[in-house]
Amino acid sequence: MKITAQEEYGLRCLLQLAQADQETGMSVKEIAIREGISPAYVEKLLRLMAKADIIHSVRGIHGGYRLNRKPNAISLRDVVRALGNLPTTEEICDRHPGNRTSCIHIDECCIRSAWATLTHAIDSFMGKVLLSDLVGPEATVKQALQHKVATPFSV
Amino acid sequence: MKITAQEEYGLRCLLQLAQADQETGMSVKEIAIREGISPAYVEKLLRLMAKADIIHSVRGIHGGYRLNRKPNAISLRDVVRALGNLPTTEEICDRHPGNRTSCIHIDECCIRSAWATLTHAIDSFMGKVLLSDLVGPEATVKQALQHKVATPFSV
DNA sequence: CTAAAAGATGACTCTTTTGTCAAGTATTAC
DNA sequence: GTAATACTTGACAAAAGAGTCATCTTTTAG
Structure with a gap:
């Protein structure tokens, strides 16, 4: 159970955009400098998010990337x-079929229930966490999140 | 955010042990056949769990692996x-420092709060899910887990 | 028109994770 | 004691993930 590097760095880049002027956005170069990661990598991550319609790019001399929606309309789930x-x-089962052509636990799969319940709860939580919840003083952010995690199945 | 192959297959192997006779345990070969994965891989996974004191091995002609504790005393958290x-x-921050020597978000790290809240909730949930919760008809298992996930921060 | 700034793309390398293999050692049946 | 069974170990190969690079194209300032 791990958070991938792409998720971690991608979210950081996006938060930079969320904190930038929404009109002018921010260039790859500047995000790279602010986050201490290479411009090439920032570019790659932003492109993935552009493909997912979270942000868009503007070419040319005053170009850069901008959010497609307001920070309170972009969830952590979208990002992930x-x-x-x-x-x-279904994907969990499909990805780990063992050496057989299909999952051995077709019917009566108790493992599926465990991962399904877990991933559903995670997904639900992430759907509630908005980009706007993640900017600001850490203490405030933390409190807001604690509240949102309290009832993972409510949405 | 993903479940690793080791976690998935390791848990499956462990569930086979949980369903086996607790006195005689089960051999690597038999688990491998039942799960449709190679004996070499089963061995590797069981070894990891043996090192973590979840199970132990018995050599010789009637050997195999056995649980060290009852299924209701082994949690999904132990397995993961x-x-x-x-x-x-801390590990999340340490692992992704960017190109600098330490995390750029040392103080006032809002991302840290997001992942921390999330991983804490996951960890809490997994601590409550016991091996014994995972054996039995899928419908029953599912219901038990739904109940446990309801209040991730209660423990 | 030209040059500079900035994004676009795909191939490529490096690292980590997965999974296998071969050559062990321990235990027990006979 | 010998053979069969089964766990043990470390090295290795294959696949996936992470991150870089060279070479584009687009836009705008002057």
């Missing part, structure tokens, strides 16, 4: 789906 | 910690 993959229940 | 790693908050 664009960058990595929180597998759905 | 033995096989993969649900990173702690």
Whole structure:
């Protein structure tokens, strides 16, 4: 159970954009400098998010990347789906069939229930966490998140 | 955010042991046949769990692996910690420092709060899910887990 | 028109994770 | 004691993930 590098760095880049002027956006170069990662990598990550319609690019001398929606309309779930993959229940089974052609636990799969319940809860939580929840003083952010995690199945 | 192959297959192997006769355990070969994965791989996964004191091996002609504790005293958290790693908050920061020597978000790190809240909730949930919760008809298992996930921060 | 700034793309390398293999050692049946 | 069974170990090969690079194209300032 791990957070991938793409998810981590991609989210950081996106938060830089969320904190930038929404009109002018921010260039790859500047994000790279601010986050201490290479411009080439920032470019790659932003492109993934652009493909997922979270942001868009503007070419030319005053170009850069900008958010497609307001920070309170972009969820952590959107970001994670664009960058990595929180597998759905079916995907978990499909990806790990063992040496047989299909999952051995076709019917009566108790493992599926465990991962499904877990990933559903995670997904639900991430759907509630918005980009706007993640900017600001850490203490404030933390409190907001604690509240959102309290009832993972409510949405 | 993904479930690693080791976690998935390791848990499956462990569930086979949980369903076996607790006195005689089960051999690597038999688990391999039942799960449709190679004996060499089963061996490797069981070894990791043996190192984590979840199971132990018995050599010789009637050998195999056995649980060290009853299924209701082994949690999903124990398994995941033995096989993969649900990173702690500090580890997340340490692993992704960018090109600088330490994390750029040392103070006032809002991303840290997001991952920390998430991983804490996951860890809490996994701590409550016991091996014994995972054996039995899928419908029953599912219901038990739904109940456990409801209040991730209660423990 | 030209040059500079900035994004676009695909191939490529490096690292980590997965999974296999071969050559062990321990235990027990006979 | 010998053979069969089964766990042990470390090295290795294959695949996936992470990150870089060279070479584009687009836009705009002057």
